[in-house]
Amino acid sequence: xxxxxxxxxxxxxxxxxxxxxxxxxxxxxxxxxxxxxxxxxxxxxxxxxxxxxxxxxxxxxxxxxxxxxxxxxxxxxxxxxxxxxxxxxxxxxxxxxxxxxxxxxxxxxxxxxxxxxxxxxxxxxxxxxxxxxxxxxxxxxxxxxxxxxxxxxxxxxxxxxxxxxxxxxxxxxxxxxxxxxxxxxxxxxxxxxxxxxxxxxxxxxxxxxxxxxxxxxxxxxxxxxxxxxxxxxxxxxxxxxxxxxxxxxxxxxxxxxxxxxxxxxxxxxxxxxxxxxxxxxxxxxxxxxxxxxxxxxxxxxxxxxxxxxxxxxxxxxxxxxxxxxxxxxxxxxxxxxxxxxxxxxxxxxxxxxxxxxxxxxxxxxxxxxxxxxxxxxxxxxxxxxxxxxxxxxxxxxxxxxxxxxxxxxxxxxxxxxxxxxxxxxxxxxxxxxxxxxxxxxxxxxxxxxxxxxxxxxxxxxxxxxxxxxxxxxxxxxxxxxxxxxxxxxxxxxxxxxxxxxxxxxxxxxxxxxxxxxxxxxxxxxxxxxxxxxxxxxxxxxxxxxxxxxxxxxxxxxxxxxxxxxxxxxxxxxxxxxxxxxx
DNA sequence: AGGCCGTACTG
DNA sequence: CAGTACG
DNA sequence: GCCT
Numbered sequence: 001x002x003x004x005x006x007x008x009x010x011x012x013x014x015x016x017x018x019x020x021x022x023x024x025x026x027x028x029x030x031x032x033x034x035x036x037x038x039x040x041x042x043x044x045x046x047x048x049x050x051x052x053x054x055x056x057x058x059x060x061x062x063x064x065x066x067x068x069x070x071x072x073x074x075x076x077x078x079x080x081x082x083x084x085x086x087x088x089x090x091x092x093x094x095x096x097x098x099x100x101x102x103x104x105x106x107x108x109x110x111x112x113x114x115x116x117x118x119x120x121x122x123x124x125x126x127x128x129x130x131x132x133x134x135x136x137x138x139x140x141x142x143x144x145x146x147x148x149x150x151x152x153x154x155x156x157x158x159x160x161x162x163x164x165x166x167x168x169x170x171x172x173x174x175x176x177x178x179x180x181x182x183x184x185x186x187x188x189x190x191x192x193x194x195x196x197x198x199x200x201x202x203x204x205x206x207x208x209x210x211x212x213x214x215x216x217x218x219x220x221x222x223x224x225x226x227x228x229x230x231x232x233x234x235x236x237x238x239x240x241x242x243x244x245x246x247x248x249x250x251x252x253x254x255x256x257x258x259x260x261x262x263x264x265x266x267x268x269x270x271x272x273x274x275x276x277x278x279x280x281x282x283x284x285x286x287x288x289x290x291x292x293x294x295x296x297x298x299x300x301x302x303x304x305x306x307x308x309x310x311x312x313x314x315x316x317x318x319x320x321x322x323x324x325x326x327x328x329x330x331x332x333x334x335x336x337x338x339x340x341x342x343x344x345x346x347x348x349x350x351x352x353x354x355x356x357x358x359x360x361x362x363x364x365x366x367x368x369x370x371x372x373x374x375x376x377x378x379x380x381x382x383x384x385x386x387x388x389x390x391x392x393x394x395x396x397x398x399x400x401x402x403x404x405x406x407x408x409x410x411x412x413x414x415x416x417x418x419x420x421x422x423x424x425x426x427x428x429x430x431x432x433x434x435x436x437x438x439x440x441x442x443x444x445x446x447x448x449x450x451x452x453x454x455x456x457x458x459x460x461x462x463x464x465x466x467x468x469x470x471x472x473x474x475x476x477x478x479x480x481x482x483x484x485x486x487x488x489x490x491x492x493x494x495x496x497x498x499x500x501x502x503x504x505x506x507x508x509x510x511x512x513x514x515x516x517x518x519x520x521x522x523x524x525x526x527x528x529x530x531x532x533x534x535x536x537x538x539x540x541x542x543x544x545x546x547x548x549x550x551x552x553x554x555x556x557x558x559x560x561x562x563x564x565x566x567x568x569x570x571x572x573x574x575x576x577x578x579x580x581x582x
Numbered sequence: 583a584g585g586c587c588g589t590a591c592t593g
Numbered sequence: 594c595a596g597t598a599c600g
Numbered sequence: 601g602c603c604t
Contacts (some may be wrong), residue, residue: 003593264601265599271601273602274585274601274602275601277586277601277602278601278602278603279601281586281602282601303602305602306603307602307604308601309601323589343597343598344596344597344598345597346596346597346598347596347597348595348596349596349597362600374592374593375592375593376591376592376597419599419600420599431599433599433600438597465593467590467592467598468590468591469591471590472590479589479590479591479599480602481590481599482590485597500602513600514599514600532587532589533588533589
């Protein structure tokens, strides 16, 4: 069955289901989406899954290009040819501006309910320029009229459509005979179904939240007592074991323990360091505990919770308070926490300053009692709030787009990806995290790109302050940390940015490492592999008495894709933001 | 009693 | 080398 | 802090 034929079966297959969904779950309602597939006939399961998802999210799934109706085209660089073919055009820039080309990633984010600008998901650089210029031109006039618009790009694109200036391919609709868009079933806002096929998206999103705050190790176990005995095999979080959903029944406990953890982490000394580490683990597992903790043994059944923590939990359960917290938040701790908000200041520096009599950021700024700051700390202090605040996702996207454009003028074959919380679909980002590499099939590398790029970005005043520059700028693997700004207006907020380059063969490993990471690394290590930012190593030999000691580092399996690493580790494939399992 | 993630940059 | 940051 |  061809994709087009398959698409025709969707109403029968899902129509009833979709009609029962509440309106607010139809994330793509009103959008007419042309999905461009790119799969050798035979393996079109991926295409079908994606069509299912689009349809179930309320989209009108188009199977042919109709410039009057299509609002979005889901495409990628790989499918560019197919796009041109399906639309009967020669260049993607011939597409009318009001039709947005987006990657599959964008769809996933819509379904996760994350609102963001579309431009980052623009797969075609030439269109990206078109659209971003259009957006900029209109943004100024736009303020008053736009209130609850999805994104400024959407707004401007619509306006642009009215005054349609440039030669958009004329609407000689090239419908084949019998063509018609697939209509989603009519909505019934009042009814809702129990079974939400998109639930997994939420679960995944939540799961990533856990990662953000915390979490490693095996899947938090000790689920319900009944379930606890069955299955002797270890379950790994990355295997996609079901995750506790809904509100946490032990939130009060978690909050109190979090406070305690913050206190320990503000202190200096290795004792507190490990205590902090320990709290991390136990708190993550308590969060995942499915029912209210009622007894000491309940508490002890949770992994990472020992005698001490269990007693604290009991105190909280019984009295609602934790006596310890009242005495622990002493002056030195509070001040140390304040000081550690300065980038480059950790426990040691913070307490050293405290013991020298400093108490406020003013004291620090004035160099009271002769304390001096490192260059990095100077910057950290100057932009204390900027660095600690998060930025809206759209701003991260905007900065990334600018940087990508500049980078591509240095070398058009560069591969760049924005990582970190952005890639995981968060609505706000603590920093911008850019991965950079370049395919080597033509014998070239990105060895000199970092040097040139950093210079250009400084010239453009996108990069403003360096926090750490790579030891060797010509190395294929290099890390840059600094501050950047979205434009040069005075008083513009400074944002944290990291740019790191990796050898092309490490791309898969790096992508994984910077998004998924912890639990998968652990699984790797138990399977006799080792996973770090360079990739997957096989043949790792560990001391049988002490698993932590590596006797042999193993050999790097170079050039694996993300997918291949998943396969080797036996982890079901999940798209970058952890979602569609296919 | 001793491990608890591994790596890179600063000074 | 210790301290710090980060995923 | 917890775990082995």
